[in-house]
Amino acid sequence: MSKNRLSRRSFLKKGAAATAAVSLFPTVVPASVLGRNGAVAPSDRIVMGLIGAGGMGNHDMRQFLNKKETQIVAICDVDNRHLKSTKATIDNKYGNKDSRTYRDYRDFLDNEKLDAVIMALPDHWHGIIATTTANKGLDIYGEKPLARTIKEGRTIVDAAQKNKIIWQTGSWQRSVGNFKKAVELVRNGVIGNVTRVEVGLPNGNASIGTPPIQNPPEGVDWDRWLGPAPKVPFRGVLHFHWRWLQDYSGGQLTDWAGHHVDIANWGLDFDQTGPVSIKGKGVYPAEGIYNVPVEYLIEAKYENGVKMTIANAQYFEDKRRNGIWPNIGAVRYGMGTVWYGDKGWIHVNRSGLWASKPEFLKVPMSSLKTRIYNSTDHWQNFLDCVKSREKTVAPAETAHNSISVALIGEIAMLTDKELKWNAKNERFTNSEYANRLLSRPFRAPWKMPSI
Amino acid sequence: MKKIFQLIVIALLSLSVLFGCKENKLKALIVTGQNNHNWEESHIILKKILENSGTFNVETSISPAKGEDMSSFVPDFYAFDVIVLDYNGDEWPEKTKKNFEKYVKDGGGVVVYHASDNSFPAWKEYNVMIGLGGWKGRNEKSGSYVYYNNRDELIRDNSEGNGGEHGPQHEFVIEIRDTEHSIVKGLNKRWLHSQDELYSKLRGPAQNMNIIATAYADTSYKGTGRHEPILMTIEYGKGRVFHTVLGHVGSEKVHYATQDAGFIITLQRGAEWAATGEVKQQLPEDLPNVGSAFLLPNYKFYTLDELFAKAKSFEYGKAQKYLYLISNRIREAKGGSEKLKDFENRILKTMQSDDATSECKNYFCRELSWMGSEKSLPLLNELLKNDETSEMAQFALTRLQQQ
Known part of the structure; x- marks a missing residue:
């Protein structure tokens, strides 16, 4: 780590401490005020870099690019086309040609003096790169799901906590009004x-x-894209479509569990707890290279008796047709989270918020006793916490807990058995077969870094 | 001499008992000979499919060619439990029509296959039997359009218009509407059907008709935007009719529509239902689903031995289904260690055979990585020595030996 960067970070931290404990350094602009009005001096900005400059990475980066208190200085990707287009976006914004590009995340981390990193990689790379970055003491805005396996997720959480970094997961629904209202x-x-x-x-x-075996596009380092995943010939599966192969992702299930299971957990106050048992049934294609489930039904039970059912939308759509799922407006198509209580239900998804009785939604929020974390801008919340060193609305441990339900559900589908789960030590208690699937062996020379 | 003759008769009788005697099988008659489709191939395919179910003995009745004298065409319907119509052509003689009506009314079974529902637009009783038909001048006088709309309401629409149309052939999802019907009970509620003509805007009397499955006719394939009936049953007198609009066989080299596992299962079960009113056939282990169209080029489901034999020669870019079907069956073992040990033995045996490809070995390393035992270790260690298999062998060993 460079001394320069360290001193900048301690500067920021001191600034935050100073604000909290009445200003001891009156000349320092408090981090909490940074960016509220007017320009922020470049030396006071949060210096950020991006690893994984595809669609999601660019989306996240643009959010930060539009904040006054950030400076994006470097990007890293294994696809030259990504590097070129993303560099153009940054340089265009700043009116210069200063941003730097890297193909190897290790060079990127070693050479750049960063405060924080935006990370938007295929799931199979999350474990290694997030842990390495956390070990360098850099704060991370990392895309969901947290990791491809339970063990990688656990390592990321431990690395984030031990290194005391600020972590925000890209589960931005936690910063959106209808979701927060439903949860409250x-x-x-x-x-x-x-x-x-x-x-x-x-x-x-x-x-x-x-798709036929083919040459990777010019400028794509396929072996590096695969990294720890098994070596296979290139067949056109690259950006976006990697989600349909088990080596890289668990499919729609693990993509979206980081959103709607995450919200379900928040409403149940389950951010610190996991299921005690889980069973799952997946429908897998019989042909083609797509090998994640196209249909899935997972049922998890919790210690307090709550049952969680996770399924692809069609399952709920069929229930709605049969009159056993809410049948109003956008509740069609089976997406989102529905909590059922002894007085009725509340359903939330990206299209809105509904309840079995309209008056549920008219309860004045100010009358509620339990208030939840109030973030209104997911990306700003990260920056605020980088400055204040407070916890974000979606820290790594929360994201790990949310995606764990889907990951053990995926294992239940692969073994097609009701599994007993010990959420504390993160092991199954009734199947050694299932325990073997809690991690994925890495292809040499890649290894999970130690913390 | 007489004695020898008796002995031969006894021997023949016992042979027929030994070889799953004819008497136990249902008798099916395929009626074909004229069609706007490739009947020369389709009726052979239908015969194979029905015979492969193990339920039917199949005979074929081929009509005179189009335009020829039909008066001699008088099949003996009563000799059969079910009549399978692969016929779209000239009018049958009046006598044959009357025989057929009576046969069905008295409790005979009928399967209406694909373009057979185009035939005989003016034969009133035939149109009652098939429920819905299309083309050949069918219009509002033929009966209602029947379909499900996007709110899942069953619509009978008597508006004016022609009956019968379809867009270009494509894959489409078939959705079961009557999940409890014995023809489809136990199948996945939806499956992706291989490329076929999606018959739409059929119209007809639709009396005593039950829609068992529909398919959404997507407007991007010039479809109606409706859920069109695909599989139907019709009660006619004491008889039963199973109507499948699937299974186009044209001049194409490969007849994907009839190779579709869903087409095959529903034809086999539908024909049995039409013949007897119940279905005793066991469901195959590998069921079609929405993930991908599932083709059976030999019109037969696979035994586990066959799957492993096919898996041996797997190479990248070739059909993966044999491997996937094995993986599915491993999942179906539900983590039961006895069953998984049997799979492990079969996998090891396959991987050890001389003609197993590296791709096959690498695929099975993934399965062994979680369901293997110490029994797999020697082979995996052996595979470490080969460049083409060392990485996946290491993958399996790492998982099997982790603490």
Whole structure:
């Protein structure tokens, strides 16, 4: 780590401490005020870099690019086309040609003097790169799901905590009004004692077929893209479509569990707890290279008796047709989170918020006893916490807990058995077969870094 | 001499008992000979499919060619449990029509296959039997359009218009509407059907008709935007009719529509239902689903031995289904260690055979990585020595030996 960067970070931290404990350094602009009005001097900005400059990485980066208190200085990707287009976006914004590009995340981390890193990689790379970055003491805005396996997720959480970095997961629904309102209403018992929750995620669609073996596009380092995943010939599966292969992702299930299971957990105050048992049934294609489930049904039970059902949207859509799922407006198509209490239900998704009784939604928020973390801008919340050193609305441990339900559900589908789960030591207690699937062996020379 | 003759008769009788005697099988008659489709191939395919179910003995009745004298065409319907119509052509003689009506009314079974529902637009009783038909001048006088709309309401629409149309062939999802019907009970509620003509805007009397499955006719394939009936049953007198609009066989080299596992299962079970009113056939282990169209080029489901034999020669870019079907069956073992040990033995045996490809070995390393035992270790260690298999062998060993 460079001394320069260290001193900058301690400067920021001191600034935050100073604000908290009445200003001891009156000449220092408090971090909490940075960016509220006017320009921020370059030396006071949070210096950021991006690893993984695809669609999601660019989306996140643009959010930070538009904040006054950040300076994006470097990007890293294994695809030259990404590097070129993303560098153009940055340089265009700043009116210069200063941003730097890297193909190797280790060079990127060693050479740049950063405060924070935006990370938007295929899931199979999360474990190694997030842990390495955390070990360098850099704060991270990392895309969901937290990791491809339980063990990698656990390592990231431990690395983030041990290195005392600020971590925000890209589960931005935690900073959006209808989701927060739903969670607060449920938390405050508006629908009574919650007994079950249903989570609808997108259907799979295996339309990629069996593309022929081909040369990777010019400027793509395929071996590096694969990294710790098994070596296979290139067949056109690269950006976006990697989600349909088990080596890199668990499909729509693990993509979206980081959103709607995350919200379900928040409403149930389950951010610190996991299921005690889980069973799952997946429908897998019989042909083509797509090998994640196209349909899935996972049922998890919790210690307090709550049952969580996670399924692809069509499952709930069929229930709605049969009159056993809410049948109003956008509740169609089976997406989102529905909590059922002894007084009724509340359903939230990206299209809105609904309840079995309209009055549930009219409860004045100010009358509620339990208030939840109030973030209104997910990316700003990260920057605020980088300055204040407070916890973000979606820290690594929360994201790990949310995606764990889907990851052990995926294992339950692969072994097609009801599994007993010990959430404390993160092991199954009734299947050694299932325990073997808690991690994925890495291809040499890649290894999970130690913390 | 007489004695020898008796002995031969006894021997023949016992042979027929030994070889799953004819008497136990249902008798099916395929009626074909004229069609706007490739009947020369389709009726052979239908015969194979029905015979492969193990339920039917199949005979074929081929009509005179189009335009020829039909008066001699008088099949003996009563000798059969089910009549499978692969016929779209000239009018049958009046006598044959009357025989057929009576046969069905008295409790005979009928399967209406694909373009057979185009045939005989003016034969009133035939149109009652098939429920819905299309083309050949069918219009509002033929009966209602019947379909499900996007709010899942069953619509009978008597508006004016022609009956029968379809867009270009494509893959489409078939959705079961009557999940409890014995023809489809136990199948996945939806499956992706291989490329086929999606018959739409069929119209007809639709009396005593039950829609068992539909498919959404996507407007991007010039479809109606409706959920069109795909599989139907019709009760006619004491008889039963199973109507499948699937299974186009044209001049193409490969007849994907009829190779589709869903087409095959529903034809086999539908024909049995039409013949007897119940379905005793066991469901195959590998069921079609929405993930991908599932083709059976030999019109037969695979035994586990066959799957492993096919898996041996797997190479990148070739069909993966044999491997996937094995993986599915491993999942179906539900983590039961006895069953998984059997799979482990079969996998090891396959990987050890001389003609197993590296791709096959690498695929099975993934399965062994979680369901293997110490029994797999020697082979995996052996595979470490080969450049083409060392990485996946290491993958499996790492997992099997982790603490």
